[in-house]
Amino acid sequence: MDYIRHAAVLLMGVSLIFIVGCDTAGVASENAGADSLGVFASGTVAEDWTRDAVFYQIFPERFRNGDASNDPVRASIEFSERAPASWRVSPWTGDWYARADWEKEMGDGFYEGVFHRRYGGDLQGVLDQLDYLADLGINAIYFNPVFYARSLHKYDGASFHHIDPYFGPDPDGDLAVIAAEDAPTPAQWAWTAADRLFLNLLEAAHARGIRVVIDGVFNHTGRAFFAFKDLREKQQASPYKDWYVVTRWDDPATPEDEFDYEGWWGYKPLPIFADNEDGTSLHPGPRQYILDATARWMDPNGDGDPSDGIDGWRLDVAGEVPLGFWSGWNAHVRRINPNAYTVTEIWEDAARFIDRGGFSATMNYHGFAFPVKGFLIDGTLPASGFAEMLQTRLRSYPEPTRFRLQNLIDSHDTDRLASMIVNAGVYAYAAPEKFDYDWGEHVSPRHGDRYRVRAPDARERRIQRLVAFFQMTYPGAPMIYYGTEAGMWGADDPDDRMPMVWPDLAYEPQAADPLGRPRTPDPVAFDSTVFAFYQRIIRLRHTRAAFRHGTFEVLTAADEPRTLAFRRTLGEEILTVVINRGDAPHRLPLSTPADSTTFAVVFSTSDDETVSVTAEDEAVMVELPALTGAVLRSAARRP
Numbered sequence: 001m002d003y004i005r006h007a008a009v010l011l012m013g014v015s016l017i018f019i020v021g022c023d024t025a026g027v028a029s030e031n032a033g034a035d036s037l038g039v040f041a042s043g044t045v046a047e048d049w050t051r052d053a054v055f056y057q058i059f060p061e062r063f064r065n066g067d068a069s070n071d072p073v074r075a076s077i078e079f080s081e082r083a084p085a086s087w088r089v090s091p092w093t094g095d096w097y098a099r100a101d102w103e104k105e106m107g108d109g110f111y112e113g114v115f116h117r118r119y120g121g122d123l124q125g126v127l128d129q130l131d132y133l134a135d136l137g138i139n140a141i142y143f144n145p146v147f148y149a150r151s152l153h154k155y156d157g158a159s160f161h162h163i164d165p166y167f168g169p170d171p172d173g174d175l176a177v178i179a180a181e182d183a184p185t186p187a188q189w190a191w192t193a194a195d196r197l198f199l200n201l202l203e204a205a206h207a208r209g210i211r212v213v214i215d216g217v218f219n220h221t222g223r224a225f226f227a228f229k230d231l232r233e234k235q236q237a238s239p240y241k242d243w244y245v246v247t248r249w250d251d252p253a254t255p256e257d258e259f260d261y262e263g264w265w266g267y268k269p270l271p272i273f274a275d276n277e278d279g280t281s282l283h284p285g286p287r288q289y290i291l292d293a294t295a296r297w298m299d300p301n302g303d304g305d306p307s308d309g310i311d312g313w314r315l316d317v318a319g320e321v322p323l324g325f326w327s328g329w330n331a332h333v334r335r336i337n338p339n340a341y342t343v344t345e346i347w348e349d350a351a352r353f354i355d356r357g358g359f360s361a362t363m364n365y366h367g368f369a370f371p372v373k374g375f376l377i378d379g380t381l382p383a384s385g386f387a388e389m390l391q392t393r394l395r396s397y398p399e400p401t402r403f404r405l406q407n408l409i410d411s412h413d414t415d416r417l418a419s420m421i422v423n424a425g426v427y428a429y430a431a432p433e434k435f436d437y438d439w440g441e442h443v444s445p446r447h448g449d450r451y452r453v454r455a456p457d458a459r460e461r462r463i464q465r466l467v468a469f470f471q472m473t474y475p476g477a478p479m480i481y482y483g484t485e486a487g488m489w490g491a492d493d494p495d496d497r498m499p500m501v502w503p504d505l506a507y508e509p510q511a512a513d514p515l516g517r518p519r520t521p522d523p524v525a526f527d528s529t530v531f532a533f534y535q536r537i538i539r540l541r542h543t544r545a546a547f548r549h550g551t552f553e554v555l556t557a558a559d560e561p562r563t564l565a566f567r568r569t570l571g572e573e574i575l576t577v578v579i580n581r582g583d584a585p586h587r588l589p590l591s592t593p594a595d596s597t598t599f600a601v602v603f604s605t606s607d608d609e610t611v612s613v614t615a616e617d618e619a620v621m622v623e624l625p626a627l628t629g630a631v632l633r634s635a636a637r638r639p
């Protein structure tokens with residue numbers, strides 16, 4: 001009901017141009033103009049669930065500790081030999097940059113101990129909070145890796161066919177089961193307690209209408225991966241001797257270990273899989289293993305009905321695996337579940353991965369997050385440049401793909417949205433073509449001593465609203481990174497992986513600074529105002545089909561003052577979105593020379609200031625407060 005509050009003006013008889021015809025043939029009408037994009041092709045393209053999805057990204061170790069009895073132990077963690085005997089699971093509600101005694105034993109710097117921290121997040125925690133997610137309005141989860149691995153992020157898989165034992169109820173029991181298994185043979189794969197809990201989670205999520213997409217890391221593994229362990233031990237006698245890129249075997253005649261291999265970007269803890277002989281796919285060994293593991297999670301009981309399985313995959317570093325592998329893998333996926341969603345982690349234009357690799361979509365850093373940072377967050381990209389960049393990058397994808405792109409701002413790989421806003425303008429751009437998005441030394445105090453770790457202020461929260469507003473009104477499936485809706489802020493990895501801030505927990509203030517700089521303590525608590533706004537904006541997307549399925553048309557993009565107007569049209573539903581990125585109120589004219597319509601403000605990002613619309617001859621004039629966005633709803637008058 002919140003939007004009714006802002007429906008201050010309802011004008012009858014305002015004339016309005018009807019810019020894009022939305023016909024069922026999927027073709028823009030002749031007067032659509034050069035900027036017309038994304039014509040809805042109902043009837044020509046298979047319907048899928050993604051265009052109606054609002055995703056939520058969960059980093060499992062940091063979302064919710066639902067079971068203290070399964071928390072990681074020191075021996076379980078990667079590089080456990082470096083952690084002092086006094087190592088403990090870290091307190092969920094502690095001051096992030098404050099250091100435990102065991103961390104201080106590891107070195108002087110914050111970043112020397114933090115990667116050894118564990119907070120005990122697990123699948124029970126997610127199960128316990130499905131109602132929270134449903135209440136927020138999300139209907140799809142993307143999980144960072146859930147498979148067995150020793151790191152906190154789990155991109156170093158020890159298995160792709162078992163869930164991490166410490167995410168389930170019986171770590172010791174699961175580890176014993178896994179150790180007894182003949183790993184490459186699917187017929188012998190057991191279902192551990194963690195595996196079964198994950199299947200329960202799928203069932204509980206599906207019962208709430210929430211789909212689940214998981215992370216597939218098929219480029220590399222960890223050194224604890226069963227094949228790599230065997231290879232390392234048995235060398236050329238191992239049945240897995242060709243699975244990895246071995247550059248040197250151990251010479252048994254010498255005491256030293258000469259064994260060497262290629263790691264991901266030279267990083268030895270992540271050995272990469274070998275390609276096949278002609279480089280068109282992965283080596284047949286890992287390829288078959290991945291296909292088997294894929295089927296296990298997509299149709300767990302193997303009865304041909306995928307409803308008990310996951311709904312899709314997010315593919316880590318997809319550009320580093322041969323495209324031929326992906327086209328075969330995607331065909332395999334669709335044979336199991338034709339409605340499965342597969343989304344690449346590609347930070348540049350990903351059109352060829354979709355065209356030739358068979359993916360559904362990409363994480364839309366390039367076509368969404370970069371331009372949003374330039375215009376809405378930094379305020380350095382002019383509105384006209386923003387409109388141009390959006391449209392050019394949207395056009396590079398075929399029409400059905402445009403509605404499936406995963407539109408995100410922040411993730412486990414970037415600083416958080418609120419912190420991006422807090423740090424706008426702190427540094428001159430080093431990579432202006434991407435507005436320094438995820439640009440190492442400018443997105444973390446780990447590398448740049450001017451990076452601000454403080455909480456956002458009121459003006460910065462208004463900008464956050466504009467970003468979320470744009471995300472929910474633009475073509476493509478929005479994705480919220482866990483905690484952004486709860487008001488969380490944080491720098492790039494590892495500070496974007498702080499424990500989730502929950503309303504039922506009391507947190508210490510953030511008082512420590514990672515570089516020892518003076519700091520005014522920031523209270524840490526679930527921000528119910530931010531949350532309520534995200535609820536409202538997600539509801540807007542769910543209730544206005546034109547935002548999910550409609551055409552996209554830029555109406556005006558003014559560089560001074562910074563305003564943007566665009567339109568989403570679906571049949572008779574015409575939604576005009578207006579955004580004032582400027583710091584002063586602005587009267588935004590919208591020319592409306594054609595058909596008469598009704599015209600009403602149905603949503604505003606401002607809680608307390610009124611957005612109003614008045615008719616002026618051949619135009620309407622929208623009064624927009626500073627840093628505010630609004631939705632105007634109109635309907636074509638029936639002839």
Ligand SMILES: [Ca+2]
Binds near residue numbers: 069
């Ligand atoms: Ca736990």
Ligand SMILES: [Ca+2]
Binds near residue numbers: 254256258
């Ligand atoms: Ca040797």
Ligand SMILES: [Ca+2]
Binds near residue numbers: 299300303304308309
């Ligand atoms: Ca099944």
Ligand SMILES: [Ca+2]
Binds near residue numbers: 413415492493
């Ligand atoms: Ca990063």
